[in-house]
Amino acid sequence: MTQKVAVLGTGKIGEALLSGMIRAGWAPADLLVTTRRPERAEELRTRYGVTAVTNAEAAKTADTLILTVKPQDMATLLDELAPHTPADRLVISGAAGIPTSFFEERLAAGTPVVRVMTNTPALVDEAMSVISAGSHASEADLAHAEEIFGAVGKTLRVPESQQDACTALSGSGPAYFFYLVEAMTDAGILLGLPRDKAHDLIVQSAIGAATMLRDSGEHPVKLRENVTSPAGTTISAIRELENHGVRAALIAALEAARDRSRQLASGNTG
Numbered sequence: 001m002t003q004k005v006a007v008l009g010t011g012k013i014g015e016a017l018l019s020g021m022i023r024a025g026w027a028p029a030d031l032l033v034t035t036r037r038p039e040r041a042e043e044l045r046t047r048y049g050v051t052a053v054t055n056a057e058a059a060k061t062a063d064t065l066i067l068t069v070k071p072q073d074m075a076t077l078l079d080e081l082a083p084h085t086p087a088d089r090l091v092i093s094g095a096a097g098i099p100t101s102f103f104e105e106r107l108a109a110g111t112p113v114v115r116v117m118t119n120t121p122a123l124v125d126e127a128m129s130v131i132s133a134g135s136h137a138s139e140a141d142l143a144h145a146e147e148i149f150g151a152v153g154k155t156l157r158v159p160e161s162q163q164d165a166c167t168a169l170s171g172s173g174p175a176y177f178f179y180l181v182e183a184m185t186d187a188g189i190l191l192g193l194p195r196d197k198a199h200d201l202i203v204q205s206a207i208g209a210a211t212m213l214r215d216s217g218e219h220p221v222k223l224r225e226n227v228t229s230p231a232g233t234t235i236s237a238i239r240e241l242e243n244h245g246v247r248a249a250l251i252a253a254l255e256a257a258r259d260r261s262r263q264l265a266s267g268n269t270g
Helices: 012-023 038-048 055-061 071-084 100-104 120-124 139-152 160-171 173-190 195-216 220-227 233-243 246-265
Strands: 005-008 031-034 064-067 090-093 113-117 127-133 153-157
Touching (some): 005 012, 012 038, 031 055, 064 139, 090 139, 120 127, 127 139, 139 153, 195 220, 233 246
Parallel strands (some): 090 113
Antiparallel strands (some): 113 127
16 A cells, blocks of 8 residues: 655755655655745645645555654644544654653544754755664554665664763764864865865865774774874874864763753753
């Protein structure tokens, strides 16, 4: 039987997921989208051949609902969906910080809910998506979520209690790397390089380093030591990073991101 999937609130991440699913073999005829603006709906229809519907229509007709609106808009969306969503619908939430219980309390009793934290590399099919089951989600529901999000990268199952930590590490993670590249580019300029050359050097170094981390099977300490010769340039740089507390700052930053995720879960969006 054909399974219809609806992406509700189709912004950048929602569109990345949509396009990834189509490349992975989903038929556009089986994909529904909802948007705030009619012109956005027309754009998605033209680009992907999908059907644009209202949120209520999606709830009535799709087998799986993927909710990609911002956390602060989720309660309003659920109020709109609740009267039209049967208990056999699979609801997948992509909202940072909001627990599956938030959805279960607002939808029909027994509704299966799966919580997914993905990140912006979904735009280039290199996402890391972390998946957790709600109280009523089955193994088949989790496998279906993995199939969907596997279209735009890798997936990992974790207990929901670990979702806030995963949000800090991976959901926000790309921003930390962009920040680091920005700082290193500025350093390259200070050292006398043109901005474009500094950028190219750093980006390719980042890609190479990430590929080695993924493919070599080596611990990052071992890989770092392979670059760090006695009394050389690298150890001099590492010493300055340690002297300036970079490691401690990263740990503190990740704790702050985790704590903010918990605040969002408690309804504090200010």
